Amino acid sequence: MSDSVLQENIIEIQRKLTSLIGVAGREDEVRNFIFSEIKSFVDTVWIDPLGNVLAEKKGTNPEGMRIMIDAHMDEVGFMVRYIDNKGFIRFTPLGGIDKRLYPGSKVEILAEGGTRITGIIGMPPPHITSPKEREKSPDHYGLFIDIGVNSRKEALDLGIDIGSTGVLSADFEYLPDRGIMRGRGFDDRSGCNILLQVAKLLAESEPIENTICFSFTIAEEVGSRGARVAAHSLNPDIGIAIENTIAADVPGVPSDKNPTRCQHGPAFSAADRGTIYDARILKHLQNTAKELDLPYQYKLPTFGGTNAGSFHVLNKGIPAACISVPCRYIHSPLAQNYVSDIVAVVQVLFAAISKNIELKF
Numbered sequence: 001m002s003d004s005v006l007q008e009n010i011i012e013i014q015r016k017l018t019s020l021i022g023v024a025g026r027e028d029e030v031r032n033f034i035f036s037e038i039k040s041f042v043d044t045v046w047i048d049p050l051g052n053v054l055a056e057k058k059g060t061n062p063e064g065m066r067i068m069i070d071a072h073m074d075e076v077g078f079m080v081r082y083i084d085n086k087g088f089i090r091f092t093p094l095g096g097i098d099k100r101l102y103p104g105s106k107v108e109i110l111a112e113g114g115t116r117i118t119g120i121i122g123m124p125p126p127h128i129t130s131p132k133e134r135e136k137s138p139d140h141y142g143l144f145i146d147i148g149v150n151s152r153k154e155a156l157d158l159g160i161d162i163g164s165t166g167v168l169s170a171d172f173e174y175l176p177d178r179g180i181m182r183g184r185g186f187d188d189r190s191g192c193n194i195l196l197q198v199a200k201l202l203a204e205s206e207p208i209e210n211t212i213c214f215s216f217t218i219a220e221e222v223g224s225r226g227a228r229v230a231a232h233s234l235n236p237d238i239g240i241a242i243e244n245t246i247a248a249d250v251p252g253v254p255s256d257k258n259p260t261r262c263q264h265g266p267a268f269s270a271a272d273r274g275t276i277y278d279a280r281i282l283k284h285l286q287n288t289a290k291e292l293d294l295p296y297q298y299k300l301p302t303f304g305g306t307n308a309g310s311f312h313v314l315n316k317g318i319p320a321a322c323i324s325v326p327c328r329y330i331h332s333p334l335a336q337n338y339v340s341d342i343v344a345v346v347q348v349l350f351a352a353i354s355k356n357i358e359l360k361f
Contacts, residue, residue: 001201003343010342013037013196014181015172017189021110023077024094024219026165027051029114030073034192034216041199042214052230053216057202061209067353068213068236068318069198070227070307071191071243072220075184076331077167078140080109080160087149089119091140094165095221099139101168101332107145109166111159118169119147170333179339186335190325190342191242192216197346198353208354220307224274227307231314238281238357239318241306242349244337245299247326259303260326262337265295265344269322271302274309278319280359285321288352294344299324319359323349 001009022030034053039045045055053073059065076095083089089109102121109117123143145166149155172183195214202212213234217226231239249261260267268285269277289296299322312320325345328336 001204006197006346007339007343009197009200010193010339010346011174011181013193014183014189015174017192018172018183018185021077021108021116021165021167022073022075022185023079023165023167024074024222026110027073027218030189030192031216034073034196037196038199038214041203048229048233050226050229051218052226053214054230054233055199055214056234057199057212057214059209059211060207064209064211065238065357066211066213066234066236067357068215068231068234068239069195069349069353070215070217070230070239070241070311071195072188072217072226072307073192074219074221075167075187075189076221077165080162080164080166082162083152083155083160085152087147087151087155089145089147089155089160091145091166093140095331097168097331102140102143103138105333106169107166108169109145109147109160109164111164112161113159115159117147117158117160119145122146168333181337181339182334184333184335186327186337187244187330188220188242190244190327190337194242194325194342194346194349198350201346201350209356210353212353217307224307224310228310228314231311231318235315236318237359239308239311239320240281240349240353241308241320241322242345243306243322243324244327244330244335245324246303246330247328250328257300259300260297260324262326262328263340264297264326265289265341266348267297267299267324267326269299269301269306269324272299272305272309272322273302274305275312275320275322277308277321281319281321281357284357285323285348285352288355289348292347292351294348296348
């Protein structure tokens with residue numbers, strides 16, 4: 001596959017993935033799309049009882065490595081926790097959202113039957129609050145969602161109830177002259193996109209010895225709950241988490257506090273809050289990038305965490321690595337990725353898993 005075709009595929013899949021709503025525990029739209037996309041590229045695909053999408057592309061060597069590549073389907077969002085008599089909705093976050101983003105944001109709530117109800121996150125107007133109150137950054141307990149109804153019954157009739165979920169809303173945008181994609185839910189739909197691209201490349205290329213296991217997991221944003229089950233089922237020899245991570249290459253952030261930079265290629269992790277990554281796999285990834293003459297960088301330890309934090313100590317022990325796509329404004333309605341970084345991650349990952357990885361101590 002040429003770089004231009006790969007780039008076109010990435011943009012189209014990113015557009016589709018980020019149009020879907022799938023917060024933790026409510027990943028149905030994303031799960032259905034991924035299942036339909038990957039089934040023609042792999043030998044086996046199934047949905048486990050928790051809702052993870054798992055798949056295998058068998059290698060030519062029955063004694064070869066089982067390599068799991070993992071991305072999570074869920075995104076940050078919120079859940080409806082209360083609807084008052086006037087139809088105003090109170091909510092609780094699912095995942096880490098900066099509370100400064102809430103006031104005035106447009107939201108989409110996934111109602112019963114799959115319909116989407118839009119609303120606005122509101123708060124008491126500044127004109128009737130004290131200066132001291134205006135200095136505070138309101139948390140979700142002091143906010144509400146206005147969906148334009150006049151009663152609780154009207155909200156219920158629209159298919160919204162306790163447990164309904166939603167997201168801060170934004171449309172996908174691609175700027176071809178700058179190679180930029182903007183949109184919602186890039187963490188970790190970018191990772192899901194990369195796994196789908198790798199599956200397609202494997203299906204179209206010469207067979208490899210390793211068996212590649214695909215893990216599209218639920219509920220990472222609330223504690224990596226799906227990854228533990230997925231890794232136990234797939235029982236890999238190696239696990240590689242694919243993430244969309246923090247790029248803080250913006251004004252006001254010194255270089256020693258910036259985890260990654262955009263347009264500098266894949267970010268390899270040495271450590272984060274949940275994992276000390278395997279040095280042998282890290283070296284393998286570095287060497288692969290060098291062989292491909294692709295730029296790469298290190299994610300500054302020890303910001304963030306990934307699914308590897310939950311799966312690397314399972315079963316007999318699963319040596320783990322993480323490859324991340326640098327992303328500005330992560331966990332906001334409009335995150336920003338560069339297509340060139342995603343292309344490079346796909347190329348490095350595909351090449352790395354197509355070769356033997358030495359794990360001897």
